[in-house]
Every structure is written in structure tokens, then in C-alpha cells.
Amino acid sequence: MKYLKQLGVLLACCVAGDALSILLRGALPGNVLGLALLLVLLVTGRVKLPQVMDSADFLLQNMAFFFLPACLGVLEIFADIKSEIFAILAVCVLTTLCTAAATALTVHVVFRLQHRTGEEAFDHD
Known part of the structure; x- marks a missing residue:
């Protein structure tokens, strides 16, 4: 319940x-x-x-269960997109790399800001 x-x-x-x-x-x-x-x-x-x-x-x-409808939808239209499969895969790889780079840059900036904030906290004591 x-x-x-x-x-x-x-x-x-x-x-x-x-x-x-x-x-x-x-x-x-x-x-x-x-x-x-x-x-x-x-x-x-x-x-x-x-x-x-x-x-x-x-x-x-x-969560994998929630991706089944999308995967089945892609399988249903695969014949229509087969000619463009390399372009689709290239876009997927490129956007994955851009996302990873943006995430790494964000983590780097946050770590630097946290480190700077930590140093300022020690300077005020």
C-alpha cells in the first residue's frame, strides 16, 4: 500500500x-x-x-522500460531512415561529445569557484 x-x-x-x-x-x-x-x-x-x-x-x-516505446518507434520507421543512418549516427556522436565537453567544463568551473571560495573563507579568519 x-x-x-x-x-x-x-x-x-x-x-x-x-x-x-x-x-x-x-x-x-x-x-x-x-x-x-x-x-x-x-x-x-x-x-x-x-x-x-x-x-x-x-x-x-x-528506467529501461520507458525507452522501449521509443526504440520500437525507431524500428518501425527504420526503412524510411536507413538512407540517413550515418548522418543520424554522426549527429548522435557529435552531440554526445559536445555534452561531455560542456559537462567537463562546467565541473571544472564549479571546482575552481569552490576552491576560490574556500581560499577566501580562510583569508577572512
Whole structure:
């Protein structure tokens, strides 16, 4: 019963996000709004982490199931995209490398800022 309550909280946020997206005429996707709503609820303390943690962990551990519809959709249109497969793979590789580089740069900048903040904290003592 605990898992159903936790899943109910997650689904309520998802449905509320979809409803808000409809009200905003699709300016933002419903799933993004639902996650933002869940974040606000967690930060404000209206929803406590233990109230959703077990179900969220289960969903994260079994995330591969959520990619099945997308994979099956690609298989369904594979004949149409077969001629462009190398271009698609090149874009995938390029965007992966750009994402990795942007992540590494962000981590580097944050570490430098943290190190600088740590030194300033020692200078003030």
C-alpha cells in the first residue's frame, strides 16, 4: 500500500504538470512542469522525501522500460531512415561529445569557484 501512495503522489504531480501545460497552451512540456512541481513540493516540505523515495528509486532502477516505446518507434520507421543512418549516427556522436565537453567544463568551473571560495573563507579568519 505504501508504494501505491508514493506512486499516487508522483502521478498526481505528472497529471498536474500536464494540466498546467494545457493551460499554458503547450509553452512548456507537461512532464517538465510536473517535475518542477514535485521539486517545489519537496523544497517547501509539502511532500517529504520518504513519501516518494521508494517508488522513485524503483522507477529509476527500471528506467529501461520507458525507452522501449521509443526504440520500437525507431524500428518501425527504420526503412524510411536507413538512407540517413550515418548522418543520424554522426549527429548522435557529435552531440554526445559536445555534452561531455560542456559537462567537463562546467565541473571544472564549479571546482575552481569552490576552491576560490574556500581560499577566501580562510583569508577572512
